[in-house]
Every structure is written in structure tokens, then in C-alpha cells.
Amino acid sequence: MIAAKAIKTVAVAVSSVDEPLPGVKRIVLNDQDNWPLPPFSPGAHIDLHLGGGLVRTYSLCNEPAENDRYVIAVKREAAGRGGSAYIHDNLEEGTFVGVSLPRGGIQTVDSALNVFIAGGIGVTPFISAIRDLELRGQTNYVLHWSSMGAPSLIDMLGEAMAAGRVKLYDTLVEPVPDLAAILDAYGSVCKAYCCGPAGMLDAFENVVCSWPDSRKHIERFTPPKPVQSPSLKAYTVVLAKSKKEMTVEPHVGLLKTLEALEADVSVSCGGGICGACRTRWLEGPPIHRDRILSSEEREQEVMVCVAECAGSRLVLDL
The missing domain is CATH 3.10.20.30 (Beta-grasp domain)
Incomplete structure (x- = not known):
């Protein structure tokens, strides 16, 4: 194991757990003494230190204005590396867990349209970004969200749904969304974001490959397979x-x-x-x-x- 830094984690307690959709658990974390938690940017990541060297990274899906809690949503992945199964089986109200300081996040723009494209549980960082935009009085966004069946965290997007800024796609009964057509409809001034399964991310990257970095943002859950160079020297x-x-x-x-x-x-x-x-x-x-x-x-x-x-x-x- 790589050694930990002196201050690497914050001790938090699970204050509530619910299951908005079978197979998806939403977990609320608070400081055990009700102190404010370290601040975070919309859609920032935290590492959960689950014991036995098991560390897993999740996006925060609540807005940064909520400085008293972290909210994550975890889909149980049968073919995963064990982190989601551990969380589903072991984290319950009152459980203590160490979390890293939040890092990263999504930098939205106020001067152009923010186009969020999500697949399944990949919506989590965008929920945080959308709620932050709304709290700041910004409505310059749209979310295209595909899932196999019912979406899992729809209750966190009530205002966006009511305003018609969310387009849902049920891929059990309709084709996967045409990302090229979606982005083409918004012209050349939008900023686009994508998070979801590998196939969606690859399709998104193909569409925006020529875009400047300032106009695109990709969130990945699963790392690509490592590529070893035969020419690498010691x-x-x-x-x-x-x-x-x-x-x-x-x-x-x-x-x-x-x-x-x-x-x-x-x-x-x-x-x-x-x-x-x-x-x-x-x-x-x-x-x-x-x-x-x-x-x-x-x-x-x-x-x-x-x-x-x-x-x-x-x-x-x-």
C-alpha cells in the first residue's frame, strides 16, 4: 500500500440511506459532530475509505451550498471491483467512514448553454451542477438523460423537470440518443458534458474531438485498459x-x-x-x-x- 498523507481523510457518519430505485443506494454523510464539511465544487469527487485498503471514488450529487452534508448515489455493479457491493451490504445509518477532501468538479458557464448528457447513474455530477446553477439563478442548461428503464434520482431534479429542461430516454423501448444530432441542434456556442457507460463516452468523444477543451467535459467511472509501450526504457x-x-x-x-x-x-x-x-x-x-x-x-x-x-x-x- 502507498502511505497516506498526514491529513488525508475526514471522518463522517452515514446519516441516512435510501434506495430510490432497486440497485441504487443514495447515502447521506455528515460530520459526526455536525460541523461544516470541507467545501466542494459542483460534481466534485470524494474517495470513500472502506477499510482493508478498499478505496472507491464517487461524485457528489448535492449542491455545494449544502456544506453540512455529502450525498452520493451508488449503483450495485455485479461485475465491479467490489466497492459498490461493499457499500450496498455494509453502509447503513450510523456507520462511520473516512472520506477524502473533495477534488475536481464541473466548471459550468454562465455565458452559454450547458448541455449535460448522462447515461444511468452517470447523472450524479450533473445533478450537483444543475442544482448549483438553479441556486445561482441560472437556467441556461439542458439535460439529456438515458437509462434502461426508469431513471434513478429523478426526485433531485424537480425544478428542472417542471421547467422542461430534462429530456429522458428509456433505452429499453427506444434507441439510444443520437449525440451528434443533439449537440448539432445547440450550435457552436454551447459547452457539453458527458458521463455514463463507456459506449456513450466513446461516442461523445468522437463527436467533440475537434472542439476546444474549454467547451467539453468528460467524466469517466471505469478506467480504460492500460496501454504498455514496448519501447519504454528503465x-x-x-x-x-x-x-x-x-x-x-x-x-x-x-x-x-x-x-x-x-x-x-x-x-x-x-x-x-x-x-x-x-x-x-x-x-x-x-x-x-x-x-x-x-x-x-x-x-x-x-x-x-x-x-x-x-x-x-x-x-x-x-
Whole structure:
């Protein structure tokens, strides 16, 4: 296991659990002494530290104005890695759990239309963003939400539904939405966001591949399969603060080498999509394989769970 930083988690208690749709549990987390929780941006992520080294990342689906609670919704995934099953089977009212400080989130725009495209439980970060927009008096958004059957968290979007800003698609009885047609209908000034199953995300990326980064945002739940380069050579990783260093062999990789060094980094998804292992680099350059850092952010930061080095030496601010 990679060593934890001194202040990495906040202790919270489960104050309520409900099941708005079979297979989906909504969990409300509060400080055990009713203190305000660390602030968050719309749709930010938190890591749940579930014990035994099990760490899983979920999007917050309540609005940032609610500084007394975190709300997440978790779909039980039969073919998942065990996190959702653990949550469904073990988290109940009164359970204590450690959560990370919130990170990331969705930067909506006030000057253009925000087009949210969601598949199933992928709607969670957009619920947070929509509720934040509404609280700020902004109605410049639309949500296209597809699901296999009834949507799971519809009660959290009452105002949006009443105003006609939500378009639902039941893919059990109708085709999956045509993302190209949807986005084309809103012209060239909207900002588009997508979160859902891999097929939807791939289709969305194909549609917006030529768009500037400022006009698109993608949220992924499942990391893509890692791609190993046959030309990768051994290099040295140096931890600037702890003064440790080690050779990274291609068949071992950076992450396992950092584990051997007991590096001060958190890891959750292990696939470059959650941001838990975001680390500042000082010398490289790194080979970036994550799916969330912008080109500007990559000039200073790297997701070490999937990264390697293009040179002979990678120095991390650890």
C-alpha cells in the first residue's frame, strides 16, 4: 500500500440511506459532530475509505451550498471491483467512514448553454451542477438523460423537470440518443458534458474531438485498459522531499515502484480517471496517460497511477 498523507481523510457518519430505485443506494454523510464539511465544487469527487485498503471514488450529487452534508448515489455493479457491493451490504445509518477532501468538479458557464448528457447513474455530477446553477439563478442548461428503464434520482431534479429542461430516454423501448444530432441542434456556442457507460463516452468523444477543451467535459467511472509501450526504457524516479529514489523497470511500472518507496500518494481508480494520485512533477518529462488533466495542467502535474517517463529521470514533488 502507498502511505497516506498526514491529513488525508475526514471522518463522517452515514446519516441516512435510501434506495430510490432497486440497485441504487443514495447515502447521506455528515460530520459526526455536525460541523461544516470541507467545501466542494459542483460534481466534485470524494474517495470513500472502506477499510482493508478498499478505496472507491464517487461524485457528489448535492449542491455545494449544502456544506453540512455529502450525498452520493451508488449503483450495485455485479461485475465491479467490489466497492459498490461493499457499500450496498455494509453502509447503513450510523456507520462511520473516512472520506477524502473533495477534488475536481464541473466548471459550468454562465455565458452559454450547458448541455449535460448522462447515461444511468452517470447523472450524479450533473445533478450537483444543475442544482448549483438553479441556486445561482441560472437556467441556461439542458439535460439529456438515458437509462434502461426508469431513471434513478429523478426526485433531485424537480425544478428542472417542471421547467422542461430534462429530456429522458428509456433505452429499453427506444434507441439510444443520437449525440451528434443533439449537440448539432445547440450550435457552436454551447459547452457539453458527458458521463455514463463507456459506449456513450466513446461516442461523445468522437463527436467533440475537434472542439476546444474549454467547451467539453468528460467524466469517466471505469478506467480504460492500460496501454504498455514496448519501447519504454528503465528510468529513475526521485522523490524530491523525502530524498528517495529508485529505478523504474518497464515490467514493474511507476505506480508499483512508488509503492515500494512508500511514497506519499493516494490511489483509488488506478486508471487515471479519478484524480486521487494527482502529483506535481519537477523534472521529466512524464508520459501522461490519464483522461482528466488538461494540456496546461500537464505542464506541472501528473497522474502517477498511469504515468511513466519519456526520459532518464522523473522527479516528483513528494
